[in-house]
Amino acid sequence: CSNISLCWTKSTDISRAKKFLREYDQQISSVYTAFVTAAWNFNTNITEHNRRIMVNRELASSMKEKELAHRANAEFDWQRVRDNDVVRQFKFLTDIGTAAMKNETKLKRLSDVKSEMSSIYSSAKVCLSDNQCYSLEPGLTRLLSKSRDYEMLLEAWVKWRDATGRHLKPLYSEFVELINEGFRDGGYNDAGDAWRSTYESETFEEDLERLFTQLKPLYYQLHAYVRRKLINIYGEKYFPSSGHIPAHLLGNMWSQTWNRIFDILKPYDIESVDVTATMKQQKYTPLKMFKVSDEFFESLGLEKVPQSFWDHSMIEKPKDREVVCHASAWNFYNNKDFRIKQCTDTTMQDLVTIHHEMGHIQYYLQYRNLPTIYQNGANPGFHEAVGDVLALSVSTPKHLKKIKLLKTAERSKEADINFLLSQSLSSVAFLPFGYLMDQWRWSVFSGETTPDNYNKKWWDLRCKYQGISPPVKRTEEDFDPGAKYHIPANTPYIRYFVSHILMFQFHKALCKEANETGPLHTCDIYQSKRAGKLLGDVLKLGSSKPWKNALELIVGSREIDAKPLMEYFKPLIDWLKEQNSNETIGWNEICPNCATINSSVFLSSIFAFLSFFISLLLC
Numbered sequence: 348c349s350n351i352s353l354c355w356t357k358s359t360d361i362s363r364a365k366k367f368l369r370e371y372d373q374q375i376s377s378v379y380t381a382f383v384t385a386a387w388n389f390n391t392n393i394t395e396h397n398r399r400i401m402v403n404r405e406l407a408s409s410m411k412e413k414e415l416a417h418r419a420n421a422e423f424d425w426q427r428v429r430d431n432d433v434v435r436q437f438k439f440l441t442d443i444g445t446a447a448m449k450n451e452t453k454l455k456r457l458s459d460v461k462s463e464m465s466s467i468y469s470s471a472k473v474c475l476s477d478n479q480c481y482s483l484e485p486g487l488t489r490l491l492s493k494s495r496d497y498e499m500l501l502e503a504w505v506k507w508r509d510a511t512g513r514h515l516k517p518l519y520s521e522f523v524e525l526i527n528e529g530f531r532d533g534g535y536n537d538a539g540d541a542w543r544s545t546y547e548s549e550t551f552e553e554d555l556e557r558l559f560t561q562l563k564p565l566y567y568q569l570h571a572y573v574r575r576k577l578i579n580i581y582g583e584k585y586f587p588s589s590g591h592i593p594a595h596l597l598g599n600m601w602s603q604t605w606n607r608i609f610d611i612l613k614p615y616d617i618e619s620v621d622v623t624a625t626m627k628q629q630k631y632t633p634l635k636m637f638k639v640s641d642e643f644f645e646s647l648g649l650e651k652v653p654q655s656f657w658d659h660s661m662i663e664k665p666k667d668r669e670v671v672c673h674a675s676a677w678n679f680y681n682n683k684d685f686r687i688k689q690c691t692d693t694t695m696q697d698l699v700t701i702h703h704e705m706g707h708i709q710y711y712l713q714y715r716n717l718p719t720i721y722q723n724g725a726n727p728g729f730h731e732a733v734g735d736v737l738a739l740s741v742s743t744p745k746h747l748k749k750i751k752l753l754k755t756a757e758r759s760k761e762a763d764i765n766f767l768l769s770q771s772l773s774s775v776a777f778l779p780f781g782y783l784m785d786q787w788r789w790s791v792f793s794g795e796t797t798p799d800n801y802n803k804k805w806w807d808l809r810c811k812y813q814g815i816s817p818p819v820k821r822t823e824e825d826f827d828p829g830a831k832y833h834i835p836a837n838t839p840y841i842r843y844f845v846s847h848i849l850m851f852q853f854h855k856a857l858c859k860e861a862n863e864t865g866p867l868h869t870c871d872i873y874q875s876k877r878a879g880k881l882l883g884d885v886l887k888l889g890s891s892k893p894w895k896n897a898l899e900l901i902v903g904s905r906e907i908d909a910k911p912l913m914e915y916f917k918p919l920i921d922w923l924k925e926q927n928s929n930e931t932i933g934w935n936e937i938c939p940n941c942a943t944i945n946s947s948v949f950l951s952s953i954f955a956f957l958s959f960f961i962s963l964l965l966c
């Protein structure tokens with residue numbers, strides 16, 4: 348401490364520090380409530396008026412964070428306070444990210460650009476050659492799930508990207524400049540550096556690489572099986588010799604999960620574990636779907652959602668206004684208001700998504716009495732894993748029979764393989780996508796990927812890690828990452844890769860706690876108060892302890908480990924290897940249409956060659 352006079356006035360007194368923290372909590376929670384309320388109003392009614400209010404409230408929230416962080420550093424030598432919890436809270440509240448941005452005009456511009464990108468993405472519509480116009484939900488989502496018409500799927504895939512990514516590219520490159528400036532003012536190298544710091548681990552990137560490498564063989568086997576099935580349906584001519592699968596045939600706009608084409612991949616012709624049809628027959632409403640999920644949490648002895656949840660949530664797409672349909676869970680930071688916004692469709696996929704969102708709500712409920720600064724997941728992957736863990740139990744034939752969505756749930760090798768394949772189409776197919784999204788973004792934030800090769804880098808990663816290829820040539824006028832919600836919404840994504848591994852570790856631990864003794868994939872923790880207690884105790888910690896402590900509490904180990912995932916899918920891996928015995932496993936890293944040709948570069952090189960050739964002829 349160089350300047351002794353400053354040092355002398357900086358306090359290390361614990362009771363003074365705790366008094367400041369109480370003031371901090373009271374002030375920051377009220378600006379957060381004001382901002383979240385404005386964001387909710389914009390997301391559930393996209394108007395310029397609501398957008399402006401949200402931007403102003405976000406600015407006010409950043410100003411308050413900046414003011415309180417400044418006071419904390421000026422009044423306290425907080426690193427030297429002799430109370431670990433006080434130091435942890437000060438560490439978090441003085442780390443304010445882009446709120447530290449010196450230039451307030453640019454900070455407002457950052458918020459404006461983000462909300463403009465959100466408006467473009469969420470209001471995008473696409474008119475197809477069937478003379479129908481569709482939004483993403485439910486129209487294009489249903490089409491991508493159900494259509495088996497190659498050309499129809501292709502038109503929807505291309506036009507969605509024309510309506511979103513193409514319009515977002517200039518805004519996104521400006522956004523990257525601004526967010527990096529903000530995080531640099533906040534003490535980070537760039538936005539990616541700041542995002543990775545939330546995992547409090549020096550070896551985070553290496554750990555991810557190791558986990559992905561460990562899981563690759565399983566993904567390669569699944570890819571080979573699915574490719575064979577799709578070739579049989581659509582014909583060899585659509586499949587490049589490089590071994591890639593055309594991106595638009597996998598039942599999802601981003602090829603991130605493949606469970607919607609389970610019906611054409613199903614190995615054995617027995618009762619389908621995709622209960623969408625039964626849900627429709629039984630006239631399942633969105634409200635009924637949410638009640639099923641809430642009841643599952645309650646059966647574990649966890650919290651039911653409060654009445655205000657039912658009063659204020661938006662669980663169906665309104666007919667009279669534009670909304671952000673992408674499902675999300677909301678904490679209003681006032682210990683009593685928690686909501687979900689979802690344009691619910693009556694499908695099994697949406698029942699799983701509801702559990703995902705209700706998992707966030709359960710976390711909010713469990714940590715609502717903690718200081719606001721601790722109202723986060725132990726790490727972001729924890730927050731994403733909660734709902735998905737319960738969904739592993741809900742989707743078992745055993746459970747679906749319990750809630751009368753399946754008639755039989757006989758245990759047989761065929762039934763097991765059908766079920767495991769269906770589960771792998773959500774959890775295993777997702778892994779490379781969950782991994783590559785932020786590989787792309789971190790490379791953009793670091794400057795390694797610049798606006799003139801955004802799309803090339805995107806398809807290099809998609810081709811390399813997912814083994815999928817764009818069905819038509821892509822150029823740098825396209826901006827395909829912008830066709831995925833989390834890019835314009837600026838939501839980090841590696842959390843979903845982490846959660847897809849954590850959720851199997853949690854599942855294994857909770858199944859043991861629930862005395863479920865069969866194979867891991869048949870376990871259903873429904874009504875186990877012991878499992879619920881163990882999970883609840885971890886969620887109550889919020890981010891008050893390092894995440895490795897929270898992990899150790901639930902699974903007994905401090906490391907993220909892919910072994911439970913591999914154990915869960917073991918029967919399927921053996922079966923796939925048999926099925927693929929004469930398949931070429933894998934693909935060439937470079938795929939057709941992927942190496943996006945930058946049209947201006949391409950034309951100028953053609954021109955240069957021709958003029959050289961003509962000059963040769965002349966002389």
Ligand SMILES: C[C@H](N[C@H](C(=O)O)[C@@H]1CCCN1C(=O)[C@@H](N)CC(=O)O)C(=O)N1CCC[C@H]1C(=O)O
Pocket residue numbers: 603673674675676677700703704707730731838843
């Ligand atoms: C459907 C789900 N929506 C997100 C989620 O629930 O995570 C929404 C949008 C972004 C953040 N978010 C929230 O609700 C946060 N407020 C929760 C929190 O951090 O408290 C989603 O995007 N998913 C689920 C599987 C993979 C991914 C996808 O669909 O690609």
Ligand SMILES: [Zn+2]
Pocket residue numbers: 703707730731
């Ligand atoms: Zn989530």
